[in-house]
Amino acid sequence: MNGPAGQKFTVAHDSPLLKYLYEIFPTQSKTGVKNMLSKGQVLVNGESRTAFDHPLFAGDRLLVLPKVVSMARENVSDARDAVVKAGIRIVFEDADYLVVDKPAGLLTVSTAKGSQSKSGHKESTLYAILNAYVKVQARSRRKEDLANGIAPDRSTAKVWIVHRLDKGTSGLVVFAKNERAKDILQSKWKELVMERRYIAFLEHKVEKESGAIQSWLVENPKSLKVYSYPEEVKGGQLAITHYRVLGYVYKGGGYYTKTEFSLESGRKNQIRVHSADIGHPVAGDEKYGAETDPIRRLALHAATLVFRNPMSGEVIRCNSPLPEAFSKLDR
Numbered sequence: 001m002n003g004p005a006g007q008k009f010t011v012a013h014d015s016p017l018l019k020y021l022y023e024i025f026p027t028q029s030k031t032g033v034k035n036m037l038s039k040g041q042v043l044v045n046g047e048s049r050t051a052f053d054h055p056l057f058a059g060d061r062l063l064v065l066p067k068v069v070s071m072a073r074e075n076v077s078d079a080r081d082a083v084v085k086a087g088i089r090i091v092f093e094d095a096d097y098l099v100v101d102k103p104a105g106l107l108t109v110s111t112a113k114g115s116q117s118k119s120g121h122k123e124s125t126l127y128a129i130l131n132a133y134v135k136v137q138a139r140s141r142r143k144e145d146l147a148n149g150i151a152p153d154r155s156t157a158k159v160w161i162v163h164r165l166d167k168g169t170s171g172l173v174v175f176a177k178n179e180r181a182k183d184i185l186q187s188k189w190k191e192l193v194m195e196r197r198y199i200a201f202l203e204h205k206v207e208k209e210s211g212a213i214q215s216w217l218v219e220n221p222k223s224l225k226v227y228s229y230p231e232e233v234k235g236g237q238l239a240i241t242h243y244r245v246l247g248y249v250y251k252g253g254g255y256y257t258k259t260e261f262s263l264e265s266g267r268k269n270q271i272r273v274h275s276a277d278i279g280h281p282v283a284g285d286e287k288y289g290a291e292t293d294p295i296r297r298l299a300l301h302a303a304t305l306v307f308r309n310p311m312s313g314e315v316i317r318c319n320s321p322l323p324e325a326f327s328k329l330d331r
Contacts, residue, residue, distance in 0.1 A: 006041075011060040017044065018052035020062075041065045079136035086129050091172065091318045096181040096311045098134070098159060101320045102126050102173050104297045108164040130159045130175055162186055163266060168284070171198070171302025171320045184310045189266075194315070195306035198261040198271055199322060201249070201299040201329045202280035203290055206257040210244045213274040217267045225287060226269040228277050240264035241274040249329050251294055256283055256329055271300060283329070295325045 009024055021033045021042070036042050037050050043063040044054065056062070083090060087103035102108065109127040138157030160182035162174040176182035185192060215228040216236030229236055246258040257280060261271050269288070275281050276288040283292055283299040305318045322330055 006063050006065040009062040011056045011058055011062055013058050015056050016052065017049060017054040017056055020056050036064060039067060041067060079133045083129060083133050088126065088129060091320070092316055094312065096177055097309065098130060098175045098177060099305065099316065099318050100130065100173055102165055102170055104168055104170040104323070107167050108173060109161055126173065127159065127161060134159055134177060165302055166269065168298030169300045169302060170323050172305040172318050174305070181311055188310060192310055193307045195304055196263060197304040199301050199303045200259050200261060200271060200275065201256045201283045202259050202275050203256060203283055203292060204280055205248055205255045206245050206259060206280050213241045213243070213277055215239060215274065215277060217270065217273060219268060226273050228273050237267050238265060239267040239270045239274065241270055251329060254292065258330065295328050297325055299326065299329065301326065
C-alpha cells in the first residue's frame with residue numbers, strides 16, 4: 001500500500017519550523033509557505049503542527065500534505081467538533097463501530113410521534129448527527145485515496161443502529177458503520193455483550209438489596225406506552241431485569257434509591273417499566289408513575305458497556321460517568 005500523499009523530508013539540523021520550511025521551499029513565496037502551516041498541511045513526526053516557532057530537531061520526519069488532503073482532514077475535524085457541540089462524546093471508534101455517550105433529551109432516531117419539537121420543527125437525532133459525521137469521514141478518505149493513487153471506496157457511507165436509548169435516558173449507545181457489522185453484533189448480542197449496566201435513582205427506599213424482575217412487555221402502538229404482565233400474553237416479549245441497591249439519599253422530604261441495573265433482555269422502556277412494577281419508578285418518569293422530578297430529567301443513565309468486537313476480536317470497554325445533573329442526588 002502507498003504511504004500518505006505529500007512531500008517527505010528528514011530534518012537535517014535543528015531549526016524553528018517556519019525557518020526550515022523556507023529553506024526546503026526556496027522558490028515558494030513566504031506567504032505560500034506560511035499558508036502551508038495555517039492550512040494544516042505540515043506534519044512533524046506524524047502530528048499536525050501550525051506554530052511558526054515549533055522546534056525541529058535533526059532526524060525529525062516532516063510531511064507536507066497536498067492542500068486537498070489537509071482540507072479534507074480539516075473537514076473531518078470540523079464534523080467531529082459538531083458532534084461534540086451537540087453534547088455527544090465519542091467513546092470508541094474504529095472502521096466498523098462507533099460508541100457514543102448520548103445526552104438526555106436527544107432522540108436516538110426519529111419516531112412517528114417523537115420527531116417534532118413543541119414548536120413543530122423536526123428534532124435533531126443522534127442518528128442524523130452521526131450519519132453526517134461518517135459521511136464527511138468517507139469523503140475525506142476518498143480524497144486521500146485519490147491523492148495517493150488508490151481507487152477510492154465509493155460505497156454508501158452511513159451509520160446503522162445497533163440498539164437504542166429512550167430520549168430521556170443518557171449514556172452509551174452503539175452504532176455500526178456498515179450493515180455487515182450491524183447484523184453480526186445484533187445477531188450475537190447476548191454472546192458478544194459481556195456487561196451492560198445502568199444507574200438510576202428510584203423513588204422511595206427499595207428495601208430489598210438485590211433481586212430480579214421478570215414479566216412480559218407489550219407496547220401500545222397508539223400511546224407508545226409499554227405495559228407489563230406477570231404471565232405470558234399474546235404479543236408479549238419476555239423481559240428480565242436484575243437490580244442491586246447502591247445506596248440511599250434523602251432529598252426534598254423523601255428518599256431516593258441509587259440502583260444499578262443489568263439486563264438479560266433489552267426491551268423498550270424495560271428498566272422504567274420494571275422499576276414501576278416494584279413500586280419504585282425512576283425519578284422524573286411521569287409516564288410510568290413517578291411523582292417527583294428532582295433533577296429535571298429522567299434519572300436513568302447507561303453507564304457501562306463491554307462487548308467483544310466481532311470484527312477485530314478486541315474486547316471494548318466503555319464507561320460513562322453520571323451526568324452533572326445527577327450530582328444533586330449522588331453524594
